[in-house]
Amino acid sequence: AQxxxxxxxxxxxxxxxxxxxxxxxxVSGNPYLFWYVQYPNRGLQFLLKYITGDNLVKGSYGFEAEFNKSQTSFHLKKPSALVSDSALYFCAVRDTIRRDDKIIFGKGTRLHILP
Amino acid sequence: DAGVTQSPTHLIKTRGQQVTLRCSPKSGHDTVSWYQQALGQGPQFIFQYYEEEERQRGNFPDRFSGHQFPNYSSELNVNALLLGDSALYLCASSSSIQETQYFGPGTRLLVL
Structure with missing residues (x-):
């Protein structure tokens, strides 16, 4: 299970x-990977995804993420943080081996940008 | 182009009651997924609807049921509410030909 x-x-x-x-x-097969951001009392906003191809993917608001298959990681990065980036960030994965559309989320990381 | 919409935004119920939550998908999307997000947790997959049928289901009891209409909108029904059902319920829509799910603002349910 993923x-x-x-x-x-x-x-x-x-x-x-x-x-x-x-x-x-x-995951059992190849992953589809996603990052979402959640602001207080709001739904989730899509930031970026990795499906295939270049390991470095660029997304909204200057965020990017690097897919590392050997380390099974997909870390979210931004070169220069803004106070407005403070929010709850969720990583999510979908397994492609069975064309399973279910997306599994992490428990979230709260990001605090200090002025 | 409207995104995913959900109604109501907030709801208060008592134990044992039943509740219906509604979702309209993003234009051009035909697949609707429902998630439960408890306080301090990530979203947990409840089920997914495509072509008016439940296509996948997570680890939720039969008290949780749903429906998808011909216009792709969807309902989530929860029977015999428990205190532990208090959560933010999120609807996400997607197209059958692309991978990204787009989320609505959620319905916050409080069970007293």
Whole structure:
């Protein structure tokens, strides 16, 4: 069965510094990987996805993520953090081996950008 | 182009009651998935509807049921509500030919 781990409950970064939010996954076949962001009392907003191809994918609001198959990781990154990036971030995976459309989410990482 | 919409935004029920939540998918999407997000947790998959049928189901009891209409909108029904059903219920829509699910704002259910 597929699973996602976000090892950090919270990440604190000073504004202007680079940020990384970690994610590792487990699937039977090849993964589809996603990052979503959630602001207070809101639904989830899609940031980016990896399906195939280039291991570095770029998404909304200057975020990017790097797919590493050997380490089964998909860490979210941004070169220069903004205070407005403070939110709850979810990594998610879908297993392609059975064309299973179910998406499994991690428990989330709260990102605090300090002014 | 409207995104995914859900109604109502908030709901308060008492134990044992029944509730119906509604979702309209993003234009051009034909697949609707429902998730439960408890406080401090990630979304948990409940089930997915495609072509008016339940295509997949997560680890939720039969008290949770759903329906999809010919216009692709969907309902989530929960019977015999328990205190533990209090959560944010999220609807996500997608197209059968692409992988990304887009989420609505959610319905926050409180069971007293």
């Amino acid at each position: 699973s996602v781990a976000q090892p950090e409950d919270q990440v604190n970064v000073a504004e202007g510094n680079p940020l990384t939010v970690k994610c590792t996954y487990s």
